[in-house]
Amino acid sequence: MHSIGDLSRLTGVKVPTIRFYESKGLLPEPGRTTGNQRRYDAAALKRLHFIRHGRDLGLPLADVQALLSLEGAKGPDLNRAHEIAKRQLADVRDRIARLRGLELELAHITKACDGHHDHVCAVLQAFTDCGPRCANPGADPD
Amino acid sequence: MHSIGDLSRLTGVKVPTIRFYESKGLLPEPGRTTGNQRRYDAAALKRLHFIRHGRDLGLPLADVQALLSLEGAKGPDLNRAHEIAKRQLADVRDRIARLRGLELELAHITKACDGHHDHVCAVLQAFTDCGPRCANPGADPD
DNA sequence: TGTAATACCTCTAGTCACTAGAGGTTCAAG
DNA sequence: CTTGAACCTCTAGTGACTAGAGGTATTACA
Numbered sequence: 174m175h176s177i178g179d180l181s182r183l184t185g186v187k188v189p190t191i192r193f194y195e196s197k198g199l200l201p202e203p204g205r206t207t208g209n210q211r212r213y214d215a216a217a218l219k220r221l222h223f224i225r226h227g228r229d230l231g232l233p234l235a236d237v238q239a240l241l242s243l244e245g246a247k248g249p250d251l252n253r254a255h256e257i258a259k260r261q262l263a264d265v266r267d268r269i270a271r272l273r274g275l276e277l278e279l280a281h282i283t284k285a286c287d288g289h290h291d292h293v294c295a296v297l298q299a300f301t302d303c304g305p306r307c308a309n310p311g312a313d314p315d
Numbered sequence: 316m317h318s319i320g321d322l323s324r325l326t327g328v329k330v331p332t333i334r335f336y337e338s339k340g341l342l343p344e345p346g347r348t349t350g351n352q353r354r355y356d357a358a359a360l361k362r363l364h365f366i367r368h369g370r371d372l373g374l375p376l377a378d379v380q381a382l383l384s385l386e387g388a389k390g391p392d393l394n395r396a397h398e399i400a401k402r403q404l405a406d407v408r409d410r411i412a413r414l415r416g417l418e419l420e421l422a423h424i425t426k427a428c429d430g431h432h433d434h435v436c437a438v439l440q441a442f443t444d445c446g447p448r449c450a451n452p453g454a455d456p457d
Numbered sequence: 458t459g460t461a462a463t464a465c466c467t468c469t470a471g472t473c474a475c476t477a478g479a480g481g482t483t484c485a486a487g
Numbered sequence: 488c489t490t491g492a493a494c495c496t497c498t499a500g501t502g503a504c505t506a507g508a509g510g511t512a513t514t515a516c517a
Contacts, residue, residue, distance in 0.1 A: 234502075
């Protein structure tokens, strides 16, 4: 049986975050000592590892919870799990693509004025002028 | 003079968000009509474009505000602007690297069980087992 | 057995960057 | 002059925690 601190050390999830997960229903309420302190078994440890890993992969807690509810499921139900992973993969790829765009722009901006600042700074200018992505201002007010 | 709705259309920043920026001091309080509605001039429009662009680049509002305070600054002060942009570039590159790792792992997970679900699903298994990044559990409890 | 340090407990409130809604007022077009 | 869209303020909610206050339990050591 582990204390909450043990669980934290074993999983890398901070103590208040473990309590937070419990409050959100992601971890079941564990047993307590006579002094009211939480004690966790191996199943709880495994479950927290699962949550941590899902979060590391960028899944929102709702998705993690959906996956947890599929534990032990069989057959067609598992398509949900598969779907969540696939959706997340698409999302990650999308984020990478957008960050690449930012990288280019920032690299351009920082290179434009490296060191000598007796003129109007290119960094501020670049921000004011707006970048390549807003050539048509007002479009895509997402 | 633009209404807040005009400003929103021209910059792609939503109306409540514009009021939010004002409340945070990123936009100065504009003039009002006799009926108490906001009216913005060209300077406000430019400033909001600046904010939007900074946010698009992933800067937190605090950094955007720091850059705004440098408007019109000269010489060494501008090193701050340059520094913010460079820090953000490093941050973006870091995020891209980490997302690439996730992409690999997610691609692996989703490919492992594509369609046939008569066995224990690889997606759930992968989450439970933890991924390549936690080969040494408990390390780096960041 | 005493004591001191550390870990634990609950609860509230704060973070960031918005977003949603209620309930009311003003503007612009016809 | 009316109607409907756009505006106003204010409060509260989102996600995923994090920080702090004020108090109790456990544990290691003397």
